[in-house]
Each structure stands twice: as structure tokens, then as C-alpha cells.
Amino acid sequence: MTEVLHRSSSKKAHVAVLSFPFGSHTSSLLKFTSRLAVAAPSVTFSFYSTGKANSSAFGSNTPQNIKPYDVADGLPVGYQHSANTVETAIELFLKATPKNFEEALEVATSDIGMKITCVLSHAFIWFAADFAEKLGVPWVPIWSAGLCSLSAHYHTDLIRHTIAAVSHVGIVGREDEALGFIPGMSALRIGDLPEGILAGDMNSSFSCMLHRTGQMLPRGAAVGINSFPDLEPVILEDLRSKLQNCLTVGPFTLLTPPPSGSDETGCLPWLDHHQSHSVAYISCGTVAVPKPAELAAIAEALEEKGIPFLWSLEKKQQLKLPSGFIERMGEKSAKMVTWAPQSRVLQHPAVGVYVTHAGWNSVSESITYGVPMMCRPSFGDQKLNARNVSEVWGIGIRLEEFTREALVNAFDLILSKDEGTKIRNKVSALGEKAKNAMGPKGSSTQNLNKLIEIIQKTN
Incomplete structure (x- = not known):
């Protein structure tokens, strides 16, 4: 387990944490926030996700300085969740943003009685950058996947220009072409790219969200990434030249020890x-x-x-x-x-x-x-x-x-x-x-300490 230094601040900090409430994103971001909360016990964290996601993620082991707040999910009354309707649920949720988060932030600020001093969010919640700018505080996006996918979304405009400039008939038949024009991605292929970059519905709400995410990342005071340097060093070096405080702080699976005790599954x-x-x-x-x-x-x-x-x-x-x-x-x-x-x-x-x-x-x-x-x-x-x-x-x-x-x-x-x-x-x-990266002197531990310094700063 990592050993993050505890730091104190002359003024109390209130970090608003905005989650993307689908798949494992909320639980992953809460795990990361919990590590920060343990390392910075004087900081108050208000955590925002849908009621369903919060109820599933929060448990008795969640640090006391993290307070959950529910945001509207945008779903009509009586909506039935199923695997076939995840895309629809995401679409409706995104239509409800950013108003649902704005309302929850107002409730939390009044409830806690402290102004927000930093906005930390899942990187998908790109409009958190605007919230932070309006409040005059830092925005810290967290990318819960690897460096390769982060680079792909950051370079979406370059990819579209480079590939489309060669041919305007799409990518059919070109799936095996290498992405050698992006640092560190020469072994990867056009066909490996996530939907919405060159193929699929590039105008869907989800695709547009990812596109905006890549465009907004340079506005982050820091970007936390669920990886470690030895996995994708060339990509990391490239992103470090383009983003402020590009910090690998993973793997998240080592942020907290795995649960012990009985195994009910056998x-x-x-x-x-x-x-x-x-x-x-x-x-x-x-x-x-x-x-x-x-x-x-x-x-x-x-x-x-x-x-x-x-x-x-x-x-x-x-x-x-x-x-x-x-x-x-x-x-x-x-x-x-x-x-x-x-x-x-x-x-x-x-x-x-x-x-x-x-x-x-x-x-x-x-x-x-x-x-x-x-x-x-x-x-x-x-x-x-x-x-x-x-x-x-x-x-x-x-x-x-x-x-x-x-x-x-x-x-x-x-x-x-x-x-x-x-x-x-x-x-x-x-x-x-x-x-080793998550060890006492490892790169992820050092980057976590740097991130804690950033989120603890108050005006």
C-alpha cells in the first residue's frame, strides 16, 4: 500500500469530486478519493454521482471526510435499467448535465458551510473545468484508464485530420494501418481506436463527451492517470509535454488493500x-x-x-x-x-x-x-x-x-x-x-503527494 505524506494547510480545503456514474467509474474514483482523504484528513471532500451509483459505491469503510451528494440521473420515472439500455441511460444523463451537478454543488456548499477550493472530476466530466474557472479554483481531472486511450482522445483532432486528409471514403480496409504519427503508438492500428474517433457514431453524446474531454485536458492544473511509467513511457513523455502536471498515480488496485475476511462465493x-x-x-x-x-x-x-x-x-x-x-x-x-x-x-x-x-x-x-x-x-x-x-x-x-x-x-x-x-x-x-511505483519511494506515491499539495492549496 502507498505511503502518502500527511500535509497540513492553514485554511481548510473543500474538494468537490464529480463522478461519471456508469460501469466501475464511480467506485474507481471513490477508491482514489478515499486514498486522498486518508492522506489529507483535514480536507473535506464532497462526492457527486447519481443516487444509484453512490449507494452502490459507498460503504462503512469510506473515510468520514468524504460526503456523498446525489445528482439527478435524467431518467424518466419508472425507467428500467438493463444491459441493452446503458447507452440510453448515458444519453439521458448527459442531457441532464451540467445543471444536475450545479444544483448538487450548491446544496453541498450550503450544507458543508465551506466554499469549494478545488474541483476534482472524472475526466469525462469535462465541464468541471468551467465550474472551476467560475469559482477561481484548480481543476484536476482523473483518467481512470491507461495512457494509450488518453492519448487517443487527446489526439482525436490530429487523428481525424491525418487519416481523413488522406482519404474521404472512411477507414474500411485501412484498419491495419499503424498510428505511427502519434508518439508511442506505432504498434497500434486504426482499427484499435475507440468508437467515435474515426468510426461509429461520432456525433453521439458519448463520442462528443470524449472529444471534449481530450480538448479540455490542458486546462487541468494536474491530470491524474491510473497507470505507472514503465507501461507506456513514450506516450507518458509526450503527454507530459502537452499537459500540466501529467501524473501517473496508479495502478488504482493498489491504492487500498484488498478486502480480507470470509469469501462468501467460495x-x-x-x-x-x-x-x-x-x-x-x-x-x-x-x-x-x-x-x-x-x-x-x-x-x-x-x-x-x-x-x-x-x-x-x-x-x-x-x-x-x-x-x-x-x-x-x-x-x-x-x-x-x-x-x-x-x-x-x-x-x-x-x-x-x-x-x-x-x-x-x-x-x-x-x-x-x-x-x-x-x-x-x-x-x-x-x-x-x-x-x-x-x-x-x-x-x-x-x-x-x-x-x-x-x-x-x-x-x-x-x-x-x-x-x-x-x-x-x-x-x-x-x-x-x-x-514499486506504489511503494514508499515510488513514482506513483510521489505523484500522489504532489496531487495532494495541489488540492490542499486554498486562496
């Missing part, structure tokens, strides 16, 4: 009965669930190779697995759950490979705990992350889709062959660098 006791590096842990998130044919392919590959597995999958998705699959594998080889304590699972020595959608939290956790990956990306930054995992860092395999043959070969390579041992050694070495 995952850890089950893993205890397996040999080192023998188990496949499978979890592809809750939004981009693999199609039934791909779920079947995973099951078929596991059964063919006789690989013991721990699979986190929603109950309704479990029903789509091949008939009799779980029974044939048996309790010793098959562990199905609807949720797993992921950080504790990845730390367990029995886990030999992580089958993942390549979301940044999952990738950074896998790196931190030295577990090779099999990545099947779907959207957002996942394709960039998966390309880095396979082509740049050499710590896993990227699959365009789950097929039985591709999975059998990938499992065989990582779990049985010498190349798999080399991959494991590479990811373990990166994991040690991540831990």
Missing part, C-alpha cells in the same frame, strides 16, 4: 485445492457479454483440454452454456459464480490465465498480480488494451473472437508451453514494477 477455498498456475479464471464484464456461440466455444475448449476453471457469469448467461457441460466437468474442475472477488482471485497462485474483455481495470489488476491474459476486446479502450497486452508488452494473447480452435491453442500455449512461461515471467516483472 472461490478462494476452491482455488486452494488446485495446483499452481493450473486454473483459468474467466470474466468478461457485465456489459459486453460474449454471444452464445462464443460462450459455447469457451466451454468446449475447457472441456477438450480438461482445464479447471473459475467462471464469473450472470445466471441467465450460464443457462446458455452447452447442456451437461458443468456436470461433465465436475465440482473439482468447474466453479461457476455470478460474482468473484477478482483482486483476491488474481492473487491466488492457482490462477494460470485470465480470460478477459480487456477493460483497463481488469488489465491493470492482471498485470499487478502477474497473471497472463487471453483478451477478447469488444468496444471502447479494450482493443487498444488488448493490442498492448499481445503486441507491445507480450503478456498475453489477443483473440478477435472466441472459437474453440483459437481457445484450445491459446490455453495450450499459456498453460503448457515454454512460451507461456516467458509470458508469465514478463507479466510478473511488470507487476513488480507496478508495486
Whole structure:
């Protein structure tokens, strides 16, 4: 765990923290804010997200100097959440901004009885820069993903100009062209870019939000990033030349110790009965669930190779697995759950490979705990992350889709062959660098101290 110096201030500081209330963004930002709150106990943090996101993220371990405030989610009465309506929910939420945050900020200022002295926000909440400017205080955006995706969104205008200037007929057929004109991204491809930069609906609310985020970042007094220097040093150097106080303060998974105590899912006791590096842990998130044919392919590959597995999958998705699959594998080889304590699972020595959608939290956790990956990306930054995992860092395999043959070969390579041992050694070495970055004298710890100095300053 990091050791951040406690600092005092002659005037009390009030930091307003604005979250993006979808996916794991609120819990990730709250984890980061909690680390700051523990290190700066004299600072009051008002934390803003929707009621649903706040109720899910806040718990008994949240520091007392963080106070939650709910913002309107923009949803009509009776709206039913489902995986198919996430985009609609985001659209409605963005339409409710920035007014919903403005109203909540006024309530908090009156309730706490202190003027806001700093605005810290998830980078997606780009209009926080305007709030901060109006208040005459610093704005500190936090990017909860990696440097590569941050660079892609910062350079959106350059990418569009460079690619579109060559051809006005779109990018079909050009997906494998390298992004060599952006520092540190020569191994990445046009087709790896998140939707909304060159492909997809570039005029959607979400795409416009990301575009504005990239444009607004230079206004930040500092930018905190969920990464560490050894992962993407060239990209980091480039962004440091363009942004004020570009600070790597990750990986966030090491900001606080993982929860201890009993494991209600039974995952850890089950893993205890397996040999080192023998188990496949499978979890592809809750939004981009693999199609039934791909779920079947995973099951078929596991059964063919006789690989013991721990699979986190929603109950309704479990029903789509091949008939009799779980029974044939048996309790010793098959562990199905609807949720797993992921950080504790990845730390367990029995886990030999992580089958993942390549979301940044999952990738950074896998790196931190030295577990090779099999990545099947779907959207957002996942394709960039998966390309880095396979082509740049050499710590896993990227699959365009789950097929039985591709999975059998990938499992065989990582779990049985010498190349798999080399991959494991590479990811373990990166994991040690991540831990060193968060150590007492590490770069992330020093950057956290610098960030604390910035947020504690009062006029």
C-alpha cells in the first residue's frame, strides 16, 4: 500500500469530486478519493454521482471526510435499467448535465458551510473545468484508464485530420494501418481506436463527451492517470509535454488493500485445492457479454483440454452454456459464480490465465498480480488494451473472437508451453514494477503527494 505524506494547510480545503456514474467509474474514483482523504484528513471532500451509483459505491469503510451528494440521473420515472439500455441511460444523463451537478454543488456548499477550493472530476466530466474557472479554483481531472486511450482522445483532432486528409471514403480496409504519427503508438492500428474517433457514431453524446474531454485536458492544473511509467513511457513523455502536471498515480488496485475476511462465493477455498498456475479464471464484464456461440466455444475448449476453471457469469448467461457441460466437468474442475472477488482471485497462485474483455481495470489488476491474459476486446479502450497486452508488452494473447480452435491453442500455449512461461515471467516483472511505483519511494506515491499539495492549496 502507498505511503502518502500527511500535509497540513492553514485554511481548510473543500474538494468537490464529480463522478461519471456508469460501469466501475464511480467506485474507481471513490477508491482514489478515499486514498486522498486518508492522506489529507483535514480536507473535506464532497462526492457527486447519481443516487444509484453512490449507494452502490459507498460503504462503512469510506473515510468520514468524504460526503456523498446525489445528482439527478435524467431518467424518466419508472425507467428500467438493463444491459441493452446503458447507452440510453448515458444519453439521458448527459442531457441532464451540467445543471444536475450545479444544483448538487450548491446544496453541498450550503450544507458543508465551506466554499469549494478545488474541483476534482472524472475526466469525462469535462465541464468541471468551467465550474472551476467560475469559482477561481484548480481543476484536476482523473483518467481512470491507461495512457494509450488518453492519448487517443487527446489526439482525436490530429487523428481525424491525418487519416481523413488522406482519404474521404472512411477507414474500411485501412484498419491495419499503424498510428505511427502519434508518439508511442506505432504498434497500434486504426482499427484499435475507440468508437467515435474515426468510426461509429461520432456525433453521439458519448463520442462528443470524449472529444471534449481530450480538448479540455490542458486546462487541468494536474491530470491524474491510473497507470505507472514503465507501461507506456513514450506516450507518458509526450503527454507530459502537452499537459500540466501529467501524473501517473496508479495502478488504482493498489491504492487500498484488498478486502480480507470470509469469501462468501467460495472461490478462494476452491482455488486452494488446485495446483499452481493450473486454473483459468474467466470474466468478461457485465456489459459486453460474449454471444452464445462464443460462450459455447469457451466451454468446449475447457472441456477438450480438461482445464479447471473459475467462471464469473450472470445466471441467465450460464443457462446458455452447452447442456451437461458443468456436470461433465465436475465440482473439482468447474466453479461457476455470478460474482468473484477478482483482486483476491488474481492473487491466488492457482490462477494460470485470465480470460478477459480487456477493460483497463481488469488489465491493470492482471498485470499487478502477474497473471497472463487471453483478451477478447469488444468496444471502447479494450482493443487498444488488448493490442498492448499481445503486441507491445507480450503478456498475453489477443483473440478477435472466441472459437474453440483459437481457445484450445491459446490455453495450450499459456498453460503448457515454454512460451507461456516467458509470458508469465514478463507479466510478473511488470507487476513488480507496478508495486514499486506504489511503494514508499515510488513514482506513483510521489505523484500522489504532489496531487495532494495541489488540492490542499486554498486562496
